Amino acid sequence: MNAQTADQLIRMTYVSKATFTLISGQKEGYNRNIINILTTSRRQNRKNKLVGALYFGNNYFFQCLEGTQQHIDALYAKLEKDERHTELKVLSLEPIEKFAFSSWEMKYAAIDQEVPSFLKSYGLDKFDPYHFTPEMTAELISILQKASEGLADHQLKN
Numbered sequence: 001m002n003a004q005t006a007d008q009l010i011r012m013t014y015v016s017k018a019t020f021t022l023i024s025g026q027k028e029g030y031n032r033n034i035i036n037i038l039t040t041s042r043r044q045n046r047k048n049k050l051v052g053a054l055y056f057g058n059n060y061f062f063q064c065l066e067g068t069q070q071h072i073d074a075l076y077a078k079l080e081k082d083e084r085h086t087e088l089k090v091l092s093l094e095p096i097e098k099f100a101f102s103s104w105e106m107k108y109a110a111i112d113q114e115v116p117s118f119l120k121s122y123g124l125d126k127f128d129p130y131h132f133t134p135e136m137t138a139e140l141i142s143i144l145q146k147a148s149e150g151l152a153d154h155q156l157k158n
C-alpha cells in the first residue's frame, strides 16, 4: 500500500449479527454490550480520526465508518475479532472527498421511526441488511446522516 492509498478517505459500511440479545423491552442505553461498544468507539475514534454512525435493529448492526484507508483497515481487523458480533459483511466501500459524519465519533442513530417506512418502500417488513441492494444501502446511509443522536454519552447508564 503506498502512502497516497493509505491516506485516502474512505467510507465503509458493513453489517453484522449481534451474538447477544436485548432482554425483551430493554432499551439499548441499558444494555452493557451496547454501552461498552459506544464508549470504546467514541474514545478510540477520536484518537484515530474516525467518524460514523451505528444502528442496531432486529439484532443486526449496521455501521458506517469514515476515515483514512489505513485507520479503517486497522479497525476492521479488530472488528472481525470482536466476539460481540459475527458474520461481518461489507456492503459498500467508497473513496470520499470529505466526511459526512464529521460531528460524530460514533452516532447511535435514532432511526427506529424511519426504518419501517424505508423497508415498506421496498416491499419488506423485516430489517435484514444482508439482503440490501446497493441502492438500499445508500439510502440507509443517507437516513443515518440525517438522524438525530439516540444515545448521547449522558444517556449511557453506568
Ligand SMILES: Cc1cc2nc3c(=O)[nH]c(=O)nc-3n(C[C@H](O)[C@H](O)[C@H](O)COP(=O)(O)O)c2cc1C
Pocket (backbone or CB within 6 Å): 016, 037, 040, 041, 042, 044, 045, 061, 063, 065, 075, 078, 079, 082, 084, 085, 106
Ligand atoms: C458493532 C461494533 C462496532 C464497533 N465500532 C467500533 C468503532 O467504531 N471504533 C472502535 O474503536 N471500536 C469499535 N468497536 C470495538 C472494537 O471491535 C474493539 O473492541 C475496540 O476497538 C477495542 O480494541 P483494542 O482492544 O485494540 O483497544 C466496535 C465493536 C462492535 C461489536
